[in-house]
Amino acid sequence: MVQSSSSPGSYIYTSTRLRVRKSKLLTPAEYHRMLNMGLSEITRFIGETEYQKEVEELGTSFSGVDLIELALSWNLAKEYQRVIDMAPGTLKQFTKTYLERWDIYNVLTILRGKIQGLSEGKIKEVLIPAGSLNKMVLDRLLAEESCERVIDGLKNWHLEPVLQSHAAAAISSGSFSQMENDLYKKFYADLLKVEEQGVTGADQFIKFVKLEIDTLNTKTIFRMQADAVSKASRDLFIPGASFTLDELEQISGLSDQVEIIDALSARIRNEPLLIALEELREKKTTLNEINIKLTKAHLEQMERLSRIHPFSIHSVLVYLEKKKYEVANLRALARGKESQLPGDVIEQYLVI
């Protein structure tokens, strides 16, 4: 981990810039307007916002939902790179570390695409080159013929041993879920190691990582309950935050949603998440609604942290997370409209 010192001014500069950029993200009112638009109107609307450059660049080669998908992916990757370039000192290092999750997403997308025989171009459309594996590396991986060769091409990647350990089983079964779980577990374990390195501001970064682990574990518990997974599997949980693996296994073994909420609320100190859990106690909701509610609570807590520590990594991370959900929302909107789903159905999938 690089330790570099920067003046307080550069932290304030970056935090303020990202705060202003966050204020430029689409508002709920704009999403509601888009819900009443057709696909071409949405494309035009997006083309008048922060995505203008990408929509104009790609407009000649693509159209419809493909244009939106690609413009969103390009914009997201470009935005992430800009934030890395802008961030000073340790903020840059934390931002890079945070963005390494996109490496896992990209590698798994390539592997899944390859095993399903999708074309290079089709896979490339959904890649977000925002992590340590840049566009060139991803292009090289895309050009490989088989999953084995893709994994072999990642010799220098720090998560490669995890890939290798699951490669044979995943390729023969065609399912990468176990590999995905272990990659993310290793990723979060590495993130938590930042604390041991004694870097300035690491305590705030760890707060975010633990918050995210708690949210992910909570989502997993509700997903297991909704899918009536009888065997409590500790393999599905990420250790290192508010709950130990034993506790998570015990909670996931509970069959009643109210009991689960009681067990989670007893330990969680994060107010938005507690409020979300209380709301879930009061009415019966679908798994998707639970997911959206928990995601909103997660973003709300991040927002709070960024207000409490205005010039820390939180102001960078909250922007990056909100930007990620904006892109996911627009993608859901475009795909929903293409499938001619009614506006109220699409709205249920939006994090607004």
Next chain:
Amino acid sequence: MTEVEVAEITAMGMKSIGAALAVGLTGIASGIGEMSIGAAAVGAVAEKKDMFGLALIFTVLPETIVIFGLVVALLILFS
């Protein structure tokens, strides 16, 4: 030089030092204040050009401290 003259010169010297401290220290204080506000202002203007006027006003607000320092220095010197 008589003792009275020495005392007068010393008093004048002390007054000058007091006035210099009043201006100098308030200058440093407003510099510290403007550092944070200026960095935030430049960050905000870099993203939203129309915030320039507002950002400029906020940036120069700590200048009032120097004006107070200057007033105090003038009062010391000419009272």
